[in-house]
Amino acid sequence: MTTVQHNEQSINNWRHSDYASHYFAIEQPFLKAGLKQAVGPKALQIGTQIDQHLIDELDLPYIVRTTQYAQQSADLISDPAFLPFAPNSFAMVILPHVLERHTIPHQVLREAHRVLMSEGHIVITGFNPTSLLGVQRFLRPKAVMQGRYYTVKRVTDWLQLLGFEVVASSMFQYAPLSRRASVVRSLRFMESVGDRWLPMFGGGYMITAKKRDAGMNLVGRLRFRSPKPKLVSAVRASAPRSSKHS
Structure with missing residues (x-):
């Protein structure tokens, strides 16, 4: 088994573990709100690290599910950094925990921008390194999904450089x-405490952004004024002096 296959197998094992079940239960309401805000007639879902019931509830008329690995069920196998779709093909792109598993995440976002229609939305979920989940990667690797x-x-900086406008973001899962189940219940108080006192240290995040096309926006009413002619004062010409010959 290659290193890539081993890593993917460990991620799949985590996805079906009790750790993941508890995490996605916390993530669900935040992701649901982001999806409803970004819903469009044609959607692209990249990756499978998501509760599919949330997608099914949207009852989208057209959705394509892609994955990078053959062992996962999807409509198409494709590298998210090089998508086989024409520009402006989708009104919504969903990236559930994809960036931390790819070697060139900024290129993944660039491809998402390319295939999105103007005013289309992107919904991203990910894990925060400056959190207790970030610490668990090293102390208890089986408890969290591995990746960068x-x-x-x-x-957010990557999105803004590409021309996206961030319209919503949320952080959650402050507890390890x-x-x-007993430990999970005893740590629930950390959600309210963390959201109030440590808002940037949540273990997971959700970002919704809109694609904006570059262009000029005119603000206010334009007024055109015809240039006023400048008056030039006349200078009286003096008569030439006659030269005296001796």
Whole structure:
């Protein structure tokens, strides 16, 4: 088994673990709100790290599901950094925990921007490195999904450089992940405490952004004035002096 296959297998194992079940239960309401805000007639879902019931509830008329690995069920196998779609093909692109698993995440966002229609939305979920989940990657690797985590600020900077306008963002899961229900219940207080006192240290985040086309926006009423002629004062010409010959 290659390193890539081993990593993907470990991620799939985490996806079906109790750790993931507890995490996605916290993520669900935030992601649901972001999807409803960004819903469009044609959607592209990249990756499978998402509760599919949320997508099914939207009852989208047209959706394409892609994945990078053959062992996952999807409509198409494709590298998210090089999508086989024409520009302006979709009104919504969903990236559930894709950036932390790709070697060139900024290129993934660039491709999402390319295939999005003007005024289309992108919905991103990810894990925050400056959180207790970020610490768990090293202390208890089986408890979290492995990958390279990026802060909300860094992802937001990438989006703004591409021309996206961030319209909503949320952070959640301030407590470490546990597979024991009793521990999960005892740590629920950390959600309200963390949201109030440590808003940038949530373990997970959701970002919704809109694609804006570059152009000129005219503000206010334009007034055109014809240039006023400048008056030039006349200068009286003096008669030439006659030269005296001796």
